[in-house]
Amino acid sequence: MHNDRQSKQWTAVCRLDQIVPNTGVCALVNGEQIAVFHVLDGEQRVFAIGNYDPNAEAAVLSRGLVGSLGERIVVASPIYKHHFDLQTGECLEAPEHSVSAYPARIGDGQVWIAA
Template sequence: MTTETLQWTPVCLASDILPDTGVCALVEGVHVAIFRVGPTPQFFAIDNVDPKSQASVLSRGLVGSLGERIVVASPLYKNHFDLRSGECLESPEHSVRAHAVRVEGDQVLVALN
């Protein structure tokens, strides 16, 4: 599926997300965590529900890097999720979905994958 055929949902302004933090949005009934990373902002979106606890908390996790990977650490069980792929580094069976995200002007848009 190309980015042109995705259903894009506006979620917030890019300036609403502080650098190296995340926010949560409800996109088509799905809790999505959107992250702004780095001084030249990159934006990432993954499922917000921690698969181990079933709590909607990943947007509150600590953003950082492990090697070349940009990750968020779950605030509950400290598992690390790759923000590009949604892979759980400690337990791949607990991986989450990564979603398409783009910025138009100052508007952040997310499309579910």
């Protein structure tokens, strides 16, 4: 049986405690900038999306403000304040400018990204 989790290349990008809760950092994985977020909302979770904001044409999403809109956990881009869903990468205001989302997990105190 084919297991999707095993087919991806998981990369440890940093220790979880190196990311302040409810903020993001930028990691370079396979030559691509990925915004990695540590969300603490009753449980510790991590999310990873592309760092490049196509609305602003700048690699800034890791510096955005993390919050929620309804049930969605989002980051607001620091430039034009567009909201990106941290689970899917969808840009809520301009879906045509959505970004990639990557599997992310916590293991042995490390943040792991599959890209």
